[in-house]
Amino acid sequence: MKTVDIKVAGKPVQAREGETVIHALWAAGMAESVKTGCVGGVCGACTITVRFPDGRPGRTDLACLCTAEEGMEVFPCPVDPVPSVAPQASPNAGKLRTAYPTLDRCTKCGSCTSACPMSIPVMDSVLRMQSDQLSVVAEDFTTCIHCGLCRFVCEDRVQPHNMGMWVRRSIGASLGPLKEAVVAVEPEQVEREWKYLLEGNPTERINHARQFRNSGGIEE
Ligand code: SF4
Ligand code: SF4
Ligand code: FES
Numbered sequence: 001m002k003t004v005d006i007k008v009a010g011k012p013v014q015a016r017e018g019e020t021v022i023h024a025l026w027a028a029g030m031a032e033s034v035k036t037g038c039v040g041g042v043c044g045a046c047t048i049t050v051r052f053p054d055g056r057p058g059r060t061d062l063a064c065l066c067t068a069e070e071g072m073e074v075f076p077c078p079v080d081p082v083p084s085v086a087p088q089a090s091p092n093a094g095k096l097r098t099a100y101p102t103l104d105r106c107t108k109c110g111s112c113t114s115a116c117p118m119s120i121p122v123m124d125s126v127l128r129m130q131s132d133q134l135s136v137v138a139e140d141f142t143t144c145i146h147c148g149l150c151r152f153v154c155e156d157r158v159q160p161h162n163m164g165m166w167v168r169r170s171i172g173a174s175l176g177p178l179k180e181a182v183v184a185v186e187p188e189q190v191e192r193e194w195k196y197l198l199e200g201n202p203t204e205r206i207n208h209a210r211q212f213r214n215s216g217g218i219e220e
Contacts, residue, residue, distance in 0.1 A: 004070040008033050015068035018203040022046060022064045034076045039064045041209055044147030047077045060115040060149045065210055067203065079148030082162060091170035093132035100163045103129060105156040112150035112160050118143045122150045122160045129163055137167045193218055
């Protein structure tokens, strides 16, 4: 099988073509090099930054979804958690500002949006927080995996995803108790989605997982 040479934290690693950075590290006996959780693009543990040899701009990514490419340099980028702020019922921009006085520090640099592996429009959502469009903000952060990369790259320490989660939790805290949870499950749809995620070669499966996480659906 064809192999590619990459570096992880300055150490050479050989990966099979199409393999993710995490799987290459496992095969090389270097599992401890990058923090790892679900290995499915869900938990946000395996944050990295990546540089390419051909002049393409570097980027942030998840090591469990990032396919190794010849000459790629990978740097572990663990993001420390920050204390959470308790949600408040009936949230609005004023309450959000009190909870997170960092809200108005945003300089609209766009780094958070570029850093997000889930393609969430993070900067636009921060602007929506400022103008009290909190129901849209809650939608924006639906696919957030709490990796913290948007916070990590923000030089103004705005903490976008912590605010997004505060909004979602606060809207949730405003709902009355659910008397009956009725979940409509269509078995054919579930079957189609599992087939989509599990079939194909490893590269296709990774691409399907990434696409599914970003859009919440499958490509027909
Ligand atoms: S990285 Fe920070 S300052 Fe830049 S757009 Fe995002 S929240 Fe605003
Ligand atoms: S919004 Fe921030 S914490 Fe959430 S997935 Fe995107 S980068 Fe990660
Ligand atoms: S290990 Fe969970 S997102 Fe990569």
